[in-house]
Amino acid sequence: MEGFHSQVSVTILIGFVVSIVVFRLAYVLYWSGRPLRTFSQRVSTLIVLGSGGHTAEMLSIVNVLEKDRFVPRFYIAAGTDNMSLQKARVLEESLIQKEEIGNKKDIEKIACFEQIYRSREVGQSYLTSIYTTLVAILHALWLMLKFRPEVIICNGPGTCIPICLVAFIFKVVGIRWSSIFYIESIARVKSLSLSGLLLYKLHLADQFYVQWPQLQRKYQRAHYVGCLM
Amino acid sequence: MMTSGAVDREKEKKVVFVTVGTTCFDALVKSVDSRHVRNELKKRGYTNLLIQMGRGSYIPRKSTMQSCGEDESLVVDYFTFSPSIADYMRSASLIISHAGSGSIFETLRLRKPLIVVVNEDLMDNHQSELAEELADRKHLFCASPQTLGQTIQTMDLDSLLPFQSGDALPVAKLINKFLGFPAE
Incomplete structure (x- = not known):
């Protein structure tokens, strides 16, 4: 009984x-995907740099964002990518000089640069990929706990997936509500990238942008924004 | 006489710059190194061929200007990487590039004639999408390592349309709107 x-x-x-x-x-x-009403004047912003052309596109967006609104800015790039963070730093330094906010030491207050463990190298075997992906997710978890950004802007490739996954879990658990913006690369004219497809299908991205009208016709929830470059 | 000739030649220098970015694209380097492509470039009046060969292992044949004789051949030089590829691009009259979006848009912004050669050996070959779309819009010519010679032979540089540089403002506006920030 x-x-x-x-x-x-x-x-x-x-x-x-x-x-x-x-x-x-x-x-x-x-x-998710519904507009917010932000009452704060500033939002902490995580910017995921995907290397190469991805980084170039992302920095062109950062360039036009209101710098006093999207602050502080946390830049994340894959551990194997040595160029992206350097480019971001150059951009931030040029902003400081342009707006004459102060000397270069002040950059630490408004911008932060971190590398993230990469989940999969090109040509890596699937078995070891499982292990490295797990490590990547744990690293993403650590970085997300540290930054707890209100806004995440990313544009692929795979580097952004662990971050977005952790961000979604944070939303569900109630640790932090971050709005995720994903911009599909200009190289994608007819089909989404794997990262894009994942974020779109799983509704992980709050807003999803594409740079070609053909893609928008195929993926109706996406916003067509024209070419970034 | 000699010096004025050299000055003339300097003035008439028409450089073709080949770039594979950070990739390994031996098929392209081999193709521009072939007799056929070299001949077509020469026929088009190009005098110099400079190859950025990246991580590739195929070494092209170097050659310096043979000043004597009627049959002047193309001056060929190569290097693996350079921190200032933009300078080479600026001084070039024609750029032959791999299909990476970085190289493509850098060239288009400089308003240089461009032939994009698609690497058919890549597994996930989405790169050709961008090159083909931009070729359809007449901003560049699209070729494969096999068809490069023919493309050089038949291309009409006057048919190219200048590329209107893109703009990140629409994205910034949508992000602001979504977050409820007032529009400025």
Whole structure:
């Protein structure tokens, strides 16, 4: 009799927890993608630099963002990419000089540069990929706990996936609500990249931008923004 | 006589700059190094061929100007990487590039004639999408290592349209709107 009772209560408890999780997931998915009403004057912003052409596109966006609104800015690039953070630093230094905010030491207050463990190298075997992906997710978790950004801007390739995944979990758990903006690379004319497809299909990105009209016709929830470059 | 001739030649110097970026694209280097492509470039009046060969292992044949004789051949030089590729681009009359978006847009912004050669050996070959789209819009010519010679032979440089540089403002506006920031 007692066994039966505890069985029932465990079942009820599990049902309760599951329904809370499902409800919370539905709530997060419902509110993701819906415009916010920010009352604060500034939002901490995480910028994921994807190397090469991705970095160039991303920095062109950072260039036109209101710098006193999107602050502080956290730049993240893959550990194997030595160029991107350097380029971001050059941009931030030029901003400081242009606006004459102060000397170069002040850059630490408004911008931060971090490398992230890369989940998969080109040509890496799938077995070791599982291990490295796990490490990458843990590293993303650490960085996200440290920065807890309100805004995440990314444009592929895979570097941004662990970050966005952790951001979504943070939303569900209630640690931080970050709005994710994804800009598909200009190189994608007819089809989305794997990262883009994942973020689009799983509704992980709050807003999804494409640079060619053909893509927007295929993916209706995406916004067409024209060429960045 | 000699010096004025040299000055003339300097003035008439028409450089073709080949770039593979950070990739390994031996098929392209081999193609521009072939007799056929060299001949077509010469026929078009180009005098110098400079190859940035990246991580490739194929070494092109170097050659310096043979000042004597009617049959002047193309001056060919190569290097692997350079921190200031933009300078080479600026001094070139024609650029032959791999299909990376960085090289493509850098060239288009400089308003230089461009032939993009698509690397068909790449597994996930989405790069050709961009090159083909921009070729359709008449901003550049698109070729493969096999068809490069023919493209040089038949291309009409006057048919190219200048590329209107893009703009990141629409993205910034949408982000601001989404976050509820007032528009300026």
